[in-house]
Amino acid sequence: MNNNNPRNQDNTGVQDRRVLQVQVSLTRDLDRETILPERERAENADNSIVFETTDKLREVLTPPRMEIVYALVEADQPIYIKTLAENLDRSIGSVRNDIELLSDREVIRVVKDDGIYKPYLPYDKVQVDIDFPVVKA
Structure with a gap:
């Protein structure tokens, strides 16, 4: 393994800031876990995880x-x-x-x-x- 921290570099070696958005949306329309549409993502979110209840969030x-x-x-x-x-x-x-x-x-x-x-x-x-x-x- 190289000494570079994979968290801080993309495949070109350039540092990046990555954001994980975890969302609980209490609407019944969503599946248990859904990827948010681009327009609903947090600014600069690289990955979004949606749970339909706080209980589902706490299970994970x-x-x-x-x-x-x-x-x-x-x-x-x-x-x-x-x-x-x-x-x-x-x-x-x-x-x-x-x-x-x-x-x-x-x-x-x-x-x-x-x-x-x-x-x-x-x-x-x-x-x-x-x-x-x-x-x-």
């Missing part, structure tokens, strides 16, 4: 999974899953399962270094929006 971003995200922010580079598990005082298996789910949901990314997987946070900013419908009496 549980406190232990958020600890993983925070640890990846602190690491600021890809980190071995074993090291991550040790730092979080959790089993490697449970951390690996959470890494897989977070990666499948595109909250984090994973690179392979000499056959060993290393997760990292590819975003400089994570924006969470919760849209509550306003009911006027």
Whole structure:
């Protein structure tokens, strides 16, 4: 693996600022998870994830999974899953399962270094929006 942090460089080596937008939209029209149309994305959002309820959001971003995200922010580079598990005082298996789910949901990314997987946070900013419908009496 090269020494460049994949979070901060695109394929041309130019630094970028990536934004993940997580949105809870309490309207019934949306599927469980949907990519927002370009016009509804946060400014400069590189990826958008929409949940139909706050419960669905909490199913994915549980406190232990958020600890993983925070640890990846602190690491600021890809980190071995074993090291991550040790730092979080959790089993490697449970951390690996959470890494897989977070990666499948595109909250984090994973690179392979000499056959060993290393997760990292590819975003400089994570924006969470919760849209509550306003009911006027």
